[in-house]
Structures are given as structure tokens and as C-alpha cells.
Amino acid sequence: MNRASSSLARRGFRLALIAAVTFFCLLPICWTAAQAQVPAADTRCLGCHARRGLFKSMENSDHMSMVVPADAYAKSVHATTLCTDCHTDVKAATHLETRKSIKSARAYAIASGAVCQNCHDKESREWRSSIHAALVTAGNDKGPICTNCHPPHTETPGMSRSIENLPCKSCHDTIFAGYAGSVHATARKDDKAAPVLCSGCHNAHDVSIASSPTGPKHACLSCHDGVLQKHQAWLPNASLHFEMVSCPVCHSPTAARRVDLQLVEGTERTRHSEKAGVPTFNTPGKSVDAIALYNLLQTTAQQTPNLHAALRGRLEVSTPEQIHQLAPKEQAISRCDTCHSAGAAAFQSVSISVAGPDGLPIRYVVDKEVLSSAMSLGAISGFYAIGGTRIGVLDTLLLLAVLAGVGVPAAHLLLGVLVRRHRKRRGMTPGPQRID
């Protein structure tokens, strides 16, 4: 009886062992049967890389996950692409024996991301001219490459064009919060208008910075057709306003505004580029004043007279978050004295911007008094808002002119009275009284 039960247990153990071995041997085949759209050659890769917990240690002691979520991958846009189409350095015969040393996950992503252009040549070329590429080139660890926005193993069709999954918000979350309440976002939710996502204004791959002179305004006008003519119907010098004032200044009515004085040079009026470690202004803890502005332009003109350095003023919204809080047009600012009046909020904040080594603007805080200083007459000759940035000393002159205009006749009349009284006191003929 005991021998019989012992034999039965051994037989059961053998059966379980055979079943387990069979299961693991047949796993790739089962996987292939379940996920028919994944090429057969990739099932071998997924056999290992679909398992949880697979990671690789980097030289910088980080651990990079090597897991490809099988279900998500099967539904991704790359499901029918062979793993080795992208991972061209992997050879099936030697993969398991090869132990490559990788500096960091970031370095691996940048190096392996170059393969994207094999299929996505147009997008890759566009990306190379983007501010994102400039960040990467400048060595910024957060500069986005293809895989930051488009996770290669889980990207599904239309995923990066859906507001819920916009890749932009993973880095620009505060800006996205501002955008989420804007007319662009809410109109889309209400199905009142076509979607206006980040890429609608900033482009999907050749991403341009918001403060680019040729950036957002052109983006606005490319959709809002005939908007200049509509403004000309009620706004004096509408075209000049379009040049000097960014759209969100009026269309993001609760936003804080500032005057940005862009230091430009050359005949193309390109923004001055600041070299790394050589600040344009060296006034730590102090704002740039009218004398510093004057000195900057004078020194530049003397040292490089052909550079034609100048300050080009532009009114814009202070923070990226507020730029994106665009309101319905009924709420846009249309009162002229919002800006064209003394002490207008728009002129309480002033900055000078130059292009940093990475292409992003570097701003220096400027004393707001430069806008009303006679000293900066030549320095910021290109920016002026009637009433808002008027030169203070001219107000004093006007007051003196009014006093002179009233005082001269009064003084002359008084002089006549005094002369006649004097002659009368001396017993002289006082002179004829002038009549009509």
C-alpha cells in the first residue's frame, strides 16, 4: 500500500515536471498564436523581454528597464515592425552572450533613437531644426528626443494627437494646465471647433519657442484667417499693433504683461546670441537702468559699428502658462486705455532678452523707468505707446508751456497797470487807456 502510494506520488511529480517544461518550451508558440500581428521573428525577443523585472545596469549605476509590454506592443504602431529593424545592433545568434556596456539610459536612447529617421526621415529632419534638438545639442539632459514623446513600444495610432495623451504635458505640465482652460481646449471638448493641440501652433516636430518673433503670431494667423481686416475695423493702426503686441496680450485678458526689449543685430534683425559665461549685463541683483542700456548700445556701436545692434520692443504675456490661457474673443481686451494710459499695468515689467547658447531666450530684468526716461530716447527708439510710455520730462515742459501761455498775458497786463500807476504817482500823464 505504501509502495503503491509512493509510486503514485513520483508519477505525479514527473507529470508536473513534464507539464512545466512543456509550458515554458511552448510559450513562444502560444504567444505567436495569441498575437498574430507580431512578426514571428519578434516572438523570440518577447519571450524574454515581455517578462517583468528585466533590466540592465548602466555605467552610471542606473537601471534601465528592458521590458517591452507585450499587450501594448501588439497594439502599437510598431507591432508589425521587426525588433531588429530598430535594434540593428542586435544579432540573434550572439545576443545572449554579448554584454554591452552602456553609459546611461539617456545615452542609449539618444544613440538608438537615431534609427528612427530610417522610416521617419521627414519628421527627423524637422526635429533637427527644433528647439528640442537645440536643447539636446547643448547637452541639456531633458531635451526631448523621438522616444520621449513617442514611446516606441506602446505608441498607438493617433495617441500623440489626443488631448488626454499629449506627450507635451509630461514636460510642460504647468503650461498644459493653462491651456486646458483656454478657448482652444474647451472649444474642442464642446466640439465647437477643430482641435487645436500644442502642435497646431508650435509644430509637432520642428517645435518653435513661444517667444520667437515669427512663431506664435504666424501660428495664430494661419488659422484665424482675415483677422487683421477684422481688427482694422475698430483698432487704429491694427497692423502696427499686430507687430508690436503679441496676440495673448489682449486675448489672455487676466494675464500679467511685460515689455520685452529684444537685443537684435544685423540687417536681418536677429536676436543677439550670448556666449556661455559672458553675460550681456553684469549687474547681479540689480535691474538694468537707462544708463546701462545707453552704454551697451554705445559700446556695441563703437566696437562693431556694422553690427547695427538695437533694441526692438514688444509687448507680451509674462509667463508661458498665461500665454496659453486664451479666452473667447468676447472677453478679449479692447479698451485702448488698458495700455495707453500712465501707469498701465502692461508697462510695469520690462525685460531685455538675448538668445542663450541653447537658443532659448535669456532675460535680464530692466528698470521700468527706462520706458519713460529721456535717457533711453535713442536706446529703445523702436518701442513707444502713446500715453503709456510717455517721457516724463515732456510732461514737465508741457506744464511750463501752459504756465507761460497763461502767465505771459497776465504779466503783460500787470506790467501795464504798474507802468500807469508809476507814472500817475510821479505826476506824469498815465497814458491812454486802450479801447475797442
Place this chain on the structure above:
Amino acid sequence: MHRIYIHPLPVRIWHWLNAAGFVAMILTGMQMRYAGTIEVIGFRTAVRMHNWIGFALIANYCLWLGFYATSSRIRCYLPELNLRKFFFGSVRQMKYYCYGMFVGEPNPHQISITNKFNPMQATLYQLVMVVLVPVQFYTGVLLWDVQRFAAQVNFLGGIRVVDTVHVLIFIFFVAYVLVHPYLGTLGATRTGQYKAMISGYEEVPDERK
């Protein structure tokens, strides 16, 4: 007293249109410059009025220029370029305004059709009509459409420079329109020069004939 036809009809029309226009330009200019502090017609309306009246004044100036350019009366605006004569003439005239006129002395300047301004008036009106008014019109047109005239604005030093010149001349004209009506009362009689600018005839004392 006798009468001289001193102000022909085109000059009188120009003068009163110019006077009304300049007052309107100063008021609308004040509204624009001090929007927020002064709220009478609003900034936008002030800008529109300032532009339209400005162009009307330019047309009016052309009327004045056309009349004088085709008339011998232009001599009263041509500088004599005799500094000694101008200096002593101005001193005599100033002495008259500050003392002589109060004691019944005759006006040292004898008015005539081609010499209607005394040395001080001649200097002032030459400066106003040949320099300040044209410069004010020119800078005003540049400011009316900065983009259209961007090359000229930049050549002159930028919008802020052009605007400052415009405002400086505006300040001068503010004082001018306050003083000018009073100076108009300093003729042979208080209202003589006003009547002359309406009828064209100015009454001149016989002894100065």
C-alpha cells in the same frame, strides 16, 4: 485812422480754419497723451479725429502756401538776413510792448501789405510757418502710419525720437495758442486785429500813414 486791406480772403479762411484745427489737434492730442487721466471723447475717437483733422490742416497749409507762393505778399515771410536790423528792430518793438504802448507811444512798426509783421512777429511767424508747422505735419504723418514710413522713421532715429519731436512742437503750440489770442489784442485797438482777420481791413493810425 484809415484802413488797409491787409488780409486777403484766402489768408483769412486759412487762418480761422488753422486756428480751429490747431485747437482741436491740441485737445485731441491731450486726450491721447493723457488717456486714463482725461476721459472726454476716449482714446480711440481722439486718434481718429486727430488723424482726420491733421490731414485737413495739411490741405489748409497747402492753400496758404499756394496763395503766398503766387503772390508778392510772400515777402513778409522771407527773412531779411540782416541781423543788426533785426536786433535793433526787435529791441525797439520789445520796448514798445513793455512800456511804450502803455504811455501812448506810437508803434515803431509801420504796417503795410508786404510788411505786415514787426521784427518779432516776422521771426516768430517765419519759424512757425516755415519750420515748426511743416515739421509737425511731417512727424504727424510718420506717426499716423509708422509701418508705411518705417524707413524714414528709422532713419530719423526711431518712433520714440519722431514722437518726441512731435510732442515738443505740440508743447510749443500749446503755449502759442494761449498767448496768440492775447497778442491779437495789442493792435491799435483791442479788437482791431480780430476785426481785420474777419474783414481783411486793419485800421491804422493816420499819423503813421
